[in-house]
Amino acid sequence: MNQVIDTDVVVVGGGPAGINAALAAGRNGARTLLIERYGFLGGMSTVALVYPWMTFHTMEGKQVIAGIAQEIVERLQALHASPGHVRDTCGFVHTITPFHPEIYKVLVMDMLKEAGVKLLLHSFVDGVQMSGVGGEHIESVRITTKSGPVTVRAKMFVDTSGDADIAWLSGAPVLQGRDSDRLTQPMTMKFRMRGVDLAAVKRYMIEHPDEFYRKTPIAELDQLPLSAVQGFYKHWKEADLPINRDQVLFFTGPEEDEVLVNMTRVQGLDGTKVEDLTLAEEEGRRQVLMVADFMRQRLPGFERASISQVGAQIGIRETRRLDGQYSLQIEDVTEGRRFEDVIARSGYPIDIHDPKTKGVTAAWIAGDGAYDIPYRALLAKKVDNLLAGGRCISTSHEALATTRLSPSCMATGQAAGTAAALSAAAGISPQSLDVKRLQETLVKQGAILH
Template sequence: MTDGGWMMALDRDYDVVVAGAGMAGVVAAIAAARSGARTLLTDRLAFLGGNMTAGLLGNFLSFHNMKGEQITDGIPQEIVDACIELGGAFREHRGHLPNAYGNAYSVTPIDPEVLKLVTQKLCLEAGVELLLNTYIAGTVTEGRRVTALRIVNKSGESVVRAKVFVDATGDADLVASAGGRFQLGNDEGRVMSISLFSRLGNVDLDKHLAYVKANPDEFMLGEDPYIGKTKRQIADGLKHWMDYPLVTGHYTAVKQAQAKGEFHKNRQRVVFQVTTIPGVVVLNATSLLGYDPTDGQSLTRAALEGREQIFSVWRFFRDYVPGFDKSFVLDSAALLGVRESRRIVGTRTLTTDMCVAGQKNDDDIARGSYCLDVHQPSGVIEHMHIRDGESYGIPYGTLIPEEVDGVIVAGRSLASERFANGSARCQAPIMGMGQAAGVAAALCAEHGFQPREVPVGQLRGILRQQGAVV
């Protein structure tokens, strides 16, 4: 092995192996390694960050509840702080911009290239060993316990063993491979729409903001009833485009373009996000319906349709949206934006009622506050809001597969009802889950626990010491 964890010998033993280097997996690996566990982080991409980097997702949602209280901290905030220092996040408000849209209190724009470097550096500094460009081929089990992963890369197929694994694949690939039960989509097995994000350059955001202020009814402003302000009141308070970093609306323009066959029929509104790069925005306006994120051929077809949609969406913005008339397609995501995939059957389940009520529990290991956001297979987008501007707790048992040992889940595959998942799948809560999963995995490796045996009180105490909010 070379210095710094860049190369590794295969067929060796670890304390913790984290499968999937999206933001949940990155935080889990850092947390496990800092806790003293020999940790490997592996991913199919050549860099870290998952949907935030390869998917051009654009921002973390949301570090705050609607009251403005920060409910995600610890390693996730450390990542934001490191991005700020390299110019990859706004210095204002510790990186978290107030969100006039009102589906979340704050939006945290992050530059994907800076995030690639920051996550890499933090992992290596913690002692995490990285193995990229590598696919999971399956699990090795003894009874109901996962003992090893079969992996494939340019070196061929090999096996990595560990005392415990963190499934941060986003698709519960380890749990499914080991025979664990899961749910997929709605009662008919259909999942939320998939998006393919892109970035546009040469956008005049000042011109666009003037249009918002003159036409507030065309936009979502102050969506959560807790805000208690009219669209006009909110629009009058917008002084700079940074005051409205996550824009959604243009209802009339979408209808007009659809009537002329100039915009796809799968959305009733469009979304774009500001970035730290002047004149560059992230578009979230494609909508790919009827695809299965666990099927390779289906994902291929989704990617092909998505790239077709990207240019029609750009033409829509160029022709219909003020400030975009001189814009151009800067780039498109290398990774499909999958909102919903397998959800494990766990020892606990995060329910819709728990989220809406802002329920807290004695076994919570992270918090969530984003609106319950479900993009139905029909293309209709439905939102539910958390009562009284509060946040809800995410119990540890939602990360523990009911029928599989040796695995802790981190990310959107947590055991959850569908609408609850529409909130918990967002970046801030999955990073909170990641920190908890990494610390729990290290405890398992040190003390010989199975994940379901981890003393949750001890876990919560360690997380608090690390600055996490539980």
């Protein structure tokens, strides 16, 4: 028997963007349902071990992301599950934000209950029912569950699936990968290791500064807790592993002898195709064993280390994204552009993991070190009650390389959820919503827009 649920706002995808969207919608008075396919929340932050969060600040240390995202950090701190924002000791950004993923999973469930949000886990959206003269209105979504199909009808839908699933299923225009060949940034299977002697790692860095990323604050390492390591170039080159990357990268924590390794690289596969995902999972896990052996055998401080956790699924940087009312461009980011319809800001640089080669292309932000994300980048074309948040907002391939990061996703998620609630209450489309009213609401609820 097909169960039917009626609500005001449906958020699809329980990652950082979806959590913040659902919290924002619920707190702004909308009956809200959050749909997540796994048995827990957190999206890439938990299922794929994307850790730590990068970044809430500009390169100069000015905070540009706050609101619900900052509230989550502070509540994690109160639970001794995050040190808050700490210096990035590889120097790619000014701060990173470590967190304990298991405590984060429970905390956000508590917060959703506080906001009156209904949650459906183990639920996968596989269909969209359209209505309207031109089929421009989402009437409902269909969910596949263990207890049978469920139809969910709502006034507004927020796509925080990461893969623009709802946009694609509804017929809204979407893009994927580079304009030239549709290739996307590579996937990465992340894993944790325990038994790491981080003091030995730090000593080696201080004694061999040339072997590490050029922005590493070597002169300050004596005073800073080690949070991130990028380099060991000589060791990686000598190992000559069949993995198409050029350096070692890991982050410390959450335990004192633990690191999160971000080094596998699976290229040339499409994260929206089940056959490609199957191949990616196999290849990613083979690379994990290879990298762990390399680290134990060759890196100082890893002699007694062992794998403690591998991602439940491979991490995905890029698949489909909305082709929306405005597409954020690389120049908007690097020139630090401002928009009248700003709904979020970010200080994370361009960070493109090349779809084919070993390298990473980076570009930093001019001006005050932050750029605006406009409301129009959250709005779909051809569908009048759909918003996007997180990784699948409307950008170019290059600009996605900054908006895809979790704090930016949290900020756009809060904006999308707030806009959905305000639009549902007023009985209007998100495209007709007064942007100034949206901005005022966001600022009252802690967002930083200036």
